[in-house]
Amino acid sequence: MHPSEVLFQGKRQPLLLAACDHYAGSEKLMRKSxxxxxxxxxLFDITFDCEDGASAGNEEAHALMIAGLLASDENQFNRIGVRVHDVDSPFFVRDVEIICSAASRLAYIAVPKVAGVQDAMLAIDLINLHARRAGRDNLPVHILIETHGALRDAYAIAALPQVECLSFGIMDFVSAHYGAIPAAAMRTPGQFTHPLVVRAKLEVAAACHAHGKVPSHNVTT
Known part of the structure; x- marks a missing residue:
């Protein structure tokens, strides 16, 4: 008898995503990706970036350009997602409205810097409002864990049905510690050895495994 026949498998199979999520901020790099x-x-997913990709004063035009690429024939596999501005940004609502206009071709929306599960729920409600107007239900959402509050609520965020991935954001997480974690912890080997960073990654991974979601290692160069 094979172990798979007797070992507990759980009621829900975990979600699967590509092993690599490639971020691109400028139109040149988006087209290259x-x-x-x-x-x-x-073989890999692409995340177009509204948060760090748009130049100041050009946020709406940047989001419109992204929506155009999503809806174009260049998007052959529908495996391109978008990171929007954070929920406290004045550009968040407009980002979501514009990006969700191409919801039928969108792989997911990534939401950065949530302060906790309430922010995640607020973001999902707005995403659903605009995605449904474009004929899409249950658009997958990736939540970036970059704050103390998001890490505290990682299990609750992972339990939200529409969330398919928790992605660790090491740079903002380190910044939130105001020097208690050195900058060296954003690079190897520190990103794998500093106790507070390791603890955060373990919490994110455990929360995802508990709910059949995908834990994602931080963006790296």
Missing amino acids: IALQQELGP
């Missing part, structure tokens, strides 16, 4: 995805196939 799309070309590579077309060449290799959907």
Whole structure:
């Protein structure tokens, strides 16, 4: 008898995502990423970035450009997501409205810097409002764990049905400690050895495994 026949498997199979999520902020890098995805196939996901990608004063035009790329024939596999501005940003609502206009071709929306589960729920409610107007229900959402509050609520956030991934954001997480974690912890080997960073990654991973979601290691260079 094989172990798979007798060991507890749980009622819900965990979600599966590509092993790599490639972030691109400028139009040039977005098109370069799309070309590579077309060449290799959907072996990796792409995240277009509204948060760090848009230049000051150009936020709406940047989001409109992204929506155009999502809806274009270049998006062959529908495996491109978008990171919008955080929920406290004056650009968050407009980002979501514009990006969700292409919801039928969108892989997911990534929401950064949530302060806790209430922020995540607020973001999901707004995403659903605009995605449904574009004919899409249950658009997957990725939540970035970058704050003390989000880490505290990691289990509750992972339990939200629409959330498919918790992604650790090491740079803002380290910044939130005001020097208690050195900058060296944002690089290797520190990102794998500093106790507070290791503890955070373990919490994110445990929360995801408890709810069949995908834990994502932080953006790296």
